[in-house]
Amino acid sequence: MARPAIRRTRREFIKESATLAAGAGAAMSLPAPAAAQRPKLVYWCYQFLKASDDARADFAREWAKKNNVDLQMTMVPWKEFMPKITAAIEAKATPDVVESGAVELRGRGQLLDVTDVYKKVEKANGGWVGNAAKFMLEPDGKVHHILYGFQGFMLIAREDMLKEAGISKPPATWVDMLDQAKKAQKVPRVFGMGIPVSNQTDSSVWEDIMKSYGARLADEAGRKVILGDFKGAVWEFLDYFTEVWKAGVLPPGVTTWDNTMNNSTYQAGKAVFILNPVTVSLWLEANNPELLAKTAHYTYPRGPKGQIHPVNFGSRSILKYTKVPDVAKQFLLDSMEASKMDRELSVSQWGPVLKSYLAFDVWKKKSFMKGLVEMSQRGEPEGHPDVFNDAWREQATNTTTSRMLQRIVVDNWPRDKAFAEMIDVLGKIYAKYA
């Protein structure tokens, strides 16, 4: 049965509307629920190796629940970080805590001073490992980011193929490595050295090798380009590179490899040697234990003038625009706590940054993780012996050394011309920051 329609007069309608509006207004003026008053923390978590990412993300969620914080977490791969944070800063919509780009953001005055957190962490963990403090402390004693792990290239090798070729000792020098690669490779199925010579940052290995031949890009202050003074060392390095190229130990396509190709080539069993962080080994552990059993991990080979083994790092920092500085600092502090880091480092590619972390079982349990301790204790900041500054960083992202090599092997330029172009490019970059 249909219900009779209720008819209202205009006066009644206005009266009812006014009552409703008043009610709504009163409700809105009531104290907001507790949930809405929780501090909100926007966290951009570094995304790379799933197990490691999950460990950090799980901790962040637990921490937020325990501390009644409204956490908004986004996983951001390294390659996407700078474009994203650039847009966020320009749009004035920045996250509170980030895990990438600390040095670049610090150089542009975008980070909050976290010296107090640095001191508390240092005190609670018996001090920093190796050069960790050097990565954080600025000349005026201030700190703007807190390291949570070291990461660097190691020499990862097919031990089974080396043994088959009659090689029992790891290569001590770059020349040894080339000799071993030539002996052990089985072209066209397996190539000796899976190293990119492209416009991607993993090609920076060639800059390290060039420096181990005695070259450096700029002066001690990191302002004036002096590479031209090291022509002899560069020529010796180019002799070595030419030999590598002609020996056919580099797989075809290395001049356009992206940063994943050295990993995937090794994982597919198509390279004898690669230079990469232990992410490859962690992937093999989960996906191809047979290949991991045939894999050895060695320290970086030396050049005629010594070993150049720069390491980079994972760190957390707080954007200066944060509205919750105390919450963000507490998050940084708690995220460095030893028992939490023990869980995280056992599934990560990171080496220890604090002395209390050296006691973790992971360094003893997994053979491929042992090298991370030595790397963390001895590793120098990226760019070494050059100063890690904005100018060095810009030339590194421009892959100037790899471009010089590409000029020689792709464009068939004479060495002098390619070298002159590299010095010109370096000069232009360093002049902007002088």
Added chain:
Amino acid sequence: MGLLAPTVLILLGLVLYPFFYAIWLAFSDKAVGSAGRYVGFRNFAYVIAWPQFSAAVFNTVIFTFSAVALKFVLGMSVALVLNQRIRGRNFFRAFLLLPWVMPAFVVYLVWRWLYDPLSGLINYALIDLGLVASPIAFLSDRSTAMPSVVVAHVWRNFPFYAISFLAGMQTISQELYDSAQVDGASRAQQFRYITLPGLYQIIGVVLLLTTIQTANAFEPVYLLTGGGPSDATMVYTMLVYVMGMVNLRLGEAAAVSTLFLPLLVGLVLAVTVLLHRKANA
């Protein structure tokens, strides 16, 4: 007039503000996080002297012209075939759109794998068929890198041409073809004197839009070669990305874009004038 004011204001804000802001950036030393100061023509002088700039100009022109020409020829050919009464015509028409609807990211990663010298399908087939003895590094050789990028881009984008031309062909009266046949016109003559003139307006719009789109293409180079080997595929959008998003030098990146503006406007004007003349001939 008053009623139009809000719309006009919104349009001006959305179009003119970013346009003039980009030009202002080109004249400033703006970097991420800094306000930026006026530096006159310093950024322009810097980027013109930068070794990759001349490569970017050359490669952008080559990429744009070759890709647009190939897409046009391929799109027109496919449209002519699909305009015939063939079995399964509707299926093929729908099937044709597949490359165009797939995300660019997926398409170019698949092409990257196809070209791979160690595990790519193309090399596998070539070696298996005995056509080559050793794998070809399509993306890493100066002579094959740009053609390989163009092929991948054309594969993804030619369906837009084909579908647009096909839609145009269906508006041309069948009576014109019937009369031409009675007069003894060949297929080629029918195409030359009926189909092509009937499509001028559509060709104009398609070429205009896609010339701009092709010149601004970023994904194929970014995902396939990163601008290499040795700048052989460095196009201006890649250079802008490296300068602005990798090096964080927004002023320099904006200067590159601004320097390319006359080239792009010139391209668009040339296409427009050419087609306008043809249409009025």
